Amino acid sequence: MELLFILCLVSFGLAYDKASFYGASYISYPLQEAKGVTDISFRFRTHLSDALLLLAAGKTDYCMIRLESGKLKLHINLGAGESELSSSKGTYLNDTQWHHVSIIRREANLTMKVDDNVVKKRLPGRFFELNIHFGIFLGGQGDFSELFLGHMENFRGCMEDVYYNGVKIIEKARSRTGSVHVEGVTWNCAPEFDADINSDISFIDEGAYLVLPKINSRAGGRWQIEFKTITPNAIVLYNPGGGRGSDFLAVEILEGVVRVKMARGLIVHSERVNDGQWHKLHLLFNPSLIELSIDNIAMSTQIESGGTRYLDLSDLFYLGGIESDKRQKAFAKGIKAADSSIMGCIRPIEVDDKIYGLPNAVISYGVSPRCVWWYPCHAGPSPPCVPRATCEQHGVDHFTCKCDTDLCINPDYAEKYKVFSKSSSELELVALYPLTVQEGGVAVITTQNIDVILDHHKYGVRPSGVLLHVAQSPQHGRIAVDLTLQRNLPQYNYVDGEKSKQFFTLMDLSRDKVRYVHDGSENHQDAIVLEMELIPETKFTLPSYLQGRNTFVLHVNVTPVNDPPVLNLLPGKVLRLTQNATCASINFLSCF
Numbered sequence: 001m002e003l004l005f006i007l008c009l010v011s012f013g014l015a016y017d018k019a020s021f022y023g024a025s026y027i028s029y030p031l032q033e034a035k036g037v038t039d040i041s042f043r044f045r046t047h048l049s050d051a052l053l054l055l056a057a058g059k060t061d062y063c064m065i066r067l068e069s070g071k072l073k074l075h076i077n078l079g080a081g082e083s084e085l086s087s088s089k090g091t092y093l094n095d096t097q098w099h100h101v102s103i104i105r106r107e108a109n110l111t112m113k114v115d116d117n118v119v120k121k122r123l124p125g126r127f128f129e130l131n132i133h134f135g136i137f138l139g140g141q142g143d144f145s146e147l148f149l150g151h152m153e154n155f156r157g158c159m160e161d162v163y164y165n166g167v168k169i170i171e172k173a174r175s176r177t178g179s180v181h182v183e184g185v186t187w188n189c190a191p192e193f194d195a196d197i198n199s200d201i202s203f204i205d206e207g208a209y210l211v212l213p214k215i216n217s218r219a220g221g222r223w224q225i226e227f228k229t230i231t232p233n234a235i236v237l238y239n240p241g242g243g244r245g246s247d248f249l250a251v252e253i254l255e256g257v258v259r260v261k262m263a264r265g266l267i268v269h270s271e272r273v274n275d276g277q278w279h280k281l282h283l284l285f286n287p288s289l290i291e292l293s294i295d296n297i298a299m300s301t302q303i304e305s306g307g308t309r310y311l312d313l314s315d316l317f318y319l320g321g322i323e324s325d326k327r328q329k330a331f332a333k334g335i336k337a338a339d340s341s342i343m344g345c346i347r348p349i350e351v352d353d354k355i356y357g358l359p360n361a362v363i364s365y366g367v368s369p370r371c372v373w374w375y376p377c378h379a380g381p382s383p384p385c386v387p388r389a390t391c392e393q394h395g396v397d398h399f400t401c402k403c404d405t406d407l408c409i410n411p412d413y414a415e416k417y418k419v420f421s422k423s424s425s426e427l428e429l430v431a432l433y434p435l436t437v438q439e440g441g442v443a444v445i446t447t448q449n450i451d452v453i454l455d456h457h458k459y460g461v462r463p464s465g466v467l468l469h470v471a472q473s474p475q476h477g478r479i480a481v482d483l484t485l486q487r488n489l490p491q492y493n494y495v496d497g498e499k500s501k502q503f504f505t506l507m508d509l510s511r512d513k514v515r516y517v518h519d520g521s522e523n524h525q526d527a528i529v530l531e532m533e534l535i536p537e538t539k540f541t542l543p544s545y546l547q548g549r550n551t552f553v554l555h556v557n558v559t560p561v562n563d564p565p566v567l568n569l570l571p572g573k574v575l576r577l578t579q580n581a582t583c584a585s586i587n588f589l590s591c592f
């Protein structure tokens with residue numbers, strides 16, 4: 001009984017029935033049935049005022065739920081023509097809040113409930129079976145075209161708990177039951193739908209892009225884009241052009257510099273921009289001119305307009321990358337970085353004084369709000385690797401140092417960082433967070449400073465088998481390990497590196513037994529070079545990529561202390577104060 005209760009709780013806690021649609025995504029679930037009852041319920045949230053939510057498609061029959069001008073509309077056809085039911089007038093559902101929809105049909109009796117509003121209708125005709133052949137579509141109809149129901153915008157937002165006549169569609173799609181088809185859906189409610197207009201945009205996945213709504217640019221445009229990346233080749237902005245296909249506009253990074261290409265004009269800027277720093281790009285274009293400035297260094301070129309007064313850029317604008325279907329055409333136009341996304345961040349952009357950001361996106365792929373990219377190899381005065389090592393970007397904000405010797409990490413590097421296993425660099429071993437100690441003080445080194453991320457238990461290694469050898473002792477302090485076992489007086493064992501190669505274990509760390517004792521010198525940086533070694537229990541053998549030792553550095557920040565002045569008075573001597581001395585300035589004496 002209790003167990004059942006817990007199991008129920010667990011299954012409720014799982015967000016198994018939630019999906020994000022990104023404007024070009026859809027789920028199609030094959031279903032064939034002919035029923036006199038229809039029960040549909042789901043929850044959704046979106047900022048779009050027009051979008052397809054759900055379609056149940058037959059050869060002539062259908063049931064379609066969509067947003068039209070911010071209202072929910074149900075279109076249903078049981079063979080005797082279409083009937084329509086609309087949510088109540090004054091309320092707009094395109095407000096990014098969750099809304100609950102439930103549709104109940106008993107033969108001709110139709111009820112639609114949206115949040116707390118109920119609308120009813122009696123359907124015409126004599127036959128009340130809804131004949132479904134092609135299945136259920138969520139968020140978009142993909143390339144399904146048997147039934148033409150007019151142009152439909154894809155959904156962008158979240159849906160959850162979608163039931164169609166008792167079938168949990170999202171759950172079926174997620175577990176890939178039967179021949180369900182899923183395109184570009186993630187099983188969460190993505191944070192980008194909550195981003196505000198000022199949020200930076202991270203392009204994370206290879207192939208990431210964002211599509212802006214149509215922006216009128218017949219006469220040209222004035223764009224301001226701020227970005228950061230280390231990619232030498234990438235798309236910044238692209239418009240494939242309109243129907244005739246002669247005009248287009250591409251802003252790309254090629255071999256580290258910005259290149260703007262239009263049908264009749266080309267300009268290549270001289271500033272190198274793939275250095276991981278923010279750069280500001282201003283682009284002014286019209287049928288006879290391209291003006292490009294990077295960080296306020298302007299270049300321009302006249303275009304042989306051939307008499308045309310207007311540009312045909314009526315297609316959508318791609319930001320940060322191009323959808324895979326459109327890349328081939330872009331290559332054909334001479335856009336060389338067509339298949340490379342920016343793998344970096346773009347700030348909300350300004351087009352002719354209007355701001356566009358994540359909330360304006362009509363389609364996105366592989367993006368996320370806020371700028372999560374950080375390029376440690378390209379940043380700061382103290383680089384993360386020793387001079388003879390090569391620093392490689394790892395993921396969105398990490399690095400790996402590669403060199404011939406054991407210690408590739410710069411002991412002066414004072415930021416937190418992660419260490420990855422040598423051969424398979426995907427495996428995170430340990431995260432280092434610099435230790436802070438007061439000048440002349442003692443600080444406990446905890447698992448928050450040396451955070452072993454590797455699931456060592458999985459490899460048969462206990463905490464006492466995770467050895468941390470002190471390969472190089474700190475220069476301005478010592479490492480002490482508390483040897484007492486719940487005895488009152490602490491008894492330290494100083495661990496000195498190099499000569500003895502002593503070590504402590506993860507168990508010592510998690511029991512707060514390891515300390516750094518500063519020597520009181522006026523040095524405000526120190527470093528402890530450690531080597532991690534894993535000793536599995538008998539019967540276990542470590543995979544080769546975890547054998548041997550991994551060398552890394554725990555950086556120590558020493559906070560200076562104002563040494564108090566020392567006043568030694570010999571017995572019998574008298575301290576005389578000048579007339580002007582105040583009590584406040586000499587607080588160790590009592591004043592009369």
Ligand SMILES: *[C@@H]1O[C@H](CO)[C@@H](O)[C@H](O)[C@H]1NC(C)=O
Nearest residue numbers: 047048049069070092094095
């Ligand atoms: C919702 O859609 C309506 C109709 O398209 C529009 O007038 C309104 O501004 C939209 N509301 C929001 C919050 O976007």
Ligand SMILES: *[C@@H]1O[C@H](CO)[C@@H](O)[C@H](O)[C@H]1NC(C)=O
Nearest residue numbers: 036105106107108109110122
């Ligand atoms: C539909 O509604 C009518 C009137 O309320 C009722 O008489 C009829 O039984 C209903 N039909 C079904 C199938 O529930």
Ligand SMILES: *[C@@H]1O[C@H](CO)[C@@H](O)[C@H](O)[C@H]1NC(C)=O
Nearest residue numbers: 577578579580581582583585
């Ligand atoms: C006391 O010392 C302060 C500066 O320390 C000086 O400005 C002030 O004039 C002095 N007052 C007297 C009475 O000497």
